[in-house]
Amino acid sequence: MAGVASKGGEVRSDTYRDSRTWLLLPAWLTLVVLVLVPVSLMLVYSFLTKEFRGGVVWEFSLAAYDQFFCDRGLFGDEPCSIEWNYITIFWRSIWQAGLATLFCLIVSFPTAYFIATRPQSTRVIWLFLITIPYWVNLLIRTVSMRFMLREEGPVNNVLVWIGIIDDPLQMINTSFAVQIGLFYSYLPFMVLPIYAAVERYNFTLSEAAADLYATKYVTLRRVIIPSIQPGIIAGCILVFVPSLGAFLAPDLLGGAKNFMIGSLIEEQFKGNAGNWPFGAAASMILLSMVMIILTLYARQQSKALGAGS
Numbered sequence: 470m471a472g473v474a475s476k477g478g479e480v481r482s483d484t485y486r487d488s489r490t491w492l493l494l495p496a497w498l499t500l501v502v503l504v505l506v507p508v509s510l511m512l513v514y515s516f517l518t519k520e521f522r523g524g525v526v527w528e529f530s531l532a533a534y535d536q537f538f539c540d541r542g543l544f545g546d547e548p549c550s551i552e553w554n555y556i557t558i559f560w561r562s563i564w565q566a567g568l569a570t571l572f573c574l575i576v577s578f579p580t581a582y583f584i585a586t587r588p589q590s591t592r593v594i595w596l597f598l599i600t601i602p603y604w605v606n607l608l609i610r611t612v613s614m615r616f617m618l619r620e621e622g623p624v625n626n627v628l629v630w631i632g633i634i635d636d637p638l639q640m641i642n643t644s645f646a647v648q649i650g651l652f653y654s655y656l657p658f659m660v661l662p663i664y665a666a667v668e669r670y671n672f673t674l675s676e677a678a679a680d681l682y683a684t685k686y687v688t689l690r691r692v693i694i695p696s697i698q699p700g701i702i703a704g705c706i707l708v709f710v711p712s713l714g715a716f717l718a719p720d721l722l723g724g725a726k727n728f729m730i731g732s733l734i735e736e737q738f739k740g741n742a743g744n745w746p747f748g749a750a751a752s753m754i755l756l757s758m759v760m761i762i763l764t765l766y767a768r769q770q771s772k773a774l775g776a777g778s
Contacts, residue, residue, distance in 0.1 A: 508756065515749035525745050533750035555733070555751070562730040565644065565719075566712035569651035573659040573708045574701065576652075581663035581700075585670075599660055611650055611717045618646050618722070642724030650718030655711055659704035666700025702766065710759055730755055 515533050517525040535541075538556075539549035584595040602610065617624050618640040625637035640646050674696065678688040694701070716731035723729070730751065737748025 511749045511752050511756075514745055515753050517746050517749075519744050519746050523743060523745075530746070533744070533746035534754075536744075536747055537750055537754065558728050558733055559730055559754075561644075561727070562713055565647055565651060565729060566709050566715075568648055569655065569712045570659075570705050570709045572648070572652050573656050574705065577656065577659035577663055577704060578701070581660050582667050584660075585664050585667035596661075596664070600657055603657055607654060607717060610653065611721050614650050614653055614718075615641060615646075615721050618649065641722060642726065644723065644727050646722035647719050647727050647729070650722045651712045651715060654715070654718060655708045658707040658711070662700045662704040662707065663697065664700075666697035666703075670696050706763070706766070709762075713759065714755060 514525060516529055516531065518528045518530045518532060520526050535549070536552070538552055540552040540554075541547045541549060580599070584592055584599075587595060616622055619625070620637040620639065620641075624640070625634075628634045629637065670693065674692050675688050678692050683691070714731040714734075715729065716735045719727055719729040719732045720735075734748050734751050734755070737743045737751070738745060
């Protein structure tokens with residue numbers, strides 16, 4: 470087998486060097502057809518004009534972005550003032566997604582650590598138990614969560630039965646219900662990357678820290694967490710990004726008072742009363758924010774790798 474020596478003396482296989490382009494072609498086609506083309510169409514639509522009966526008029530306009538950021542009064546002829554309604558929805562989305570990410574991290578870290586430290590023969594069973602609820606469609610799981618949290622549902626019945634509350638709590642159509650829905654929907658996206666990182670962790674480092682009289686807390690903070698940090702960050706991204714654009718949990722569990730940006734975008738493409746350019750503009754604003762977050766993370770990682778080399 471042919472090989473090429475790297476700078477560190479390591480030999481890596483380059484058997485398929487002449488076939489790289491053809492081997493990568495399916496991946497590139499998938500990215501172009503399923504990512505680049507839809508995003509490009511969304512970008513074009515965000516600069517078009519809304520048609521009165523739905524759809525778009527192919528006339529260039531910044532009205533959709535102006536509508537998102539500017540409040541021009543009932544008839545649209547007043548000077549621009551900040552449109553706080555959409556900004557509030559955006560901020561609520563960031564806040565809810567951030568909380569969902571934090572709660573998932575708090576639960577996922579000990580869970581993933583526990584699974585990764587079990588005997589090899591039982592890890593598959595634990596992972597199976599984590600993932601089996603997610604074999605069911607997200608819509609069905611969200612509806613079932615609405616059933617669980619309703620006033621006559623199992624959660625309220627148990628709380629009343631054990632005496633914590635006297636009367637059922639109103640949990641549906643609250644931010645709490647949205648948070649529970651997001652947490653439940655994306656928990657495995659945090660558990661699995663952290664599990665993979667802990668599984669690769671060299672536990673002799675913890676033993677060495679103990680030999681140097683480090684406490685368990687110091688070992689966790691100074692040794693374990695830095696070693697598995699890539700898995701933690703990957704899990705946070707995998708939870709935060711879909712939570713930011715989620716619309717099922719806000720729609721079914723939160724109601725109109727807990728609108729999130731995903732719900733706002735979804736509403737613009739429903740029926741003849743929708744505003745496609747505005748929905749496309751809101752989508753591009755959301756996408757831009759996600760790209761900024763990922764770019765900052767990539768730059769921070771490249772600087773860390775540069776400093777470590």
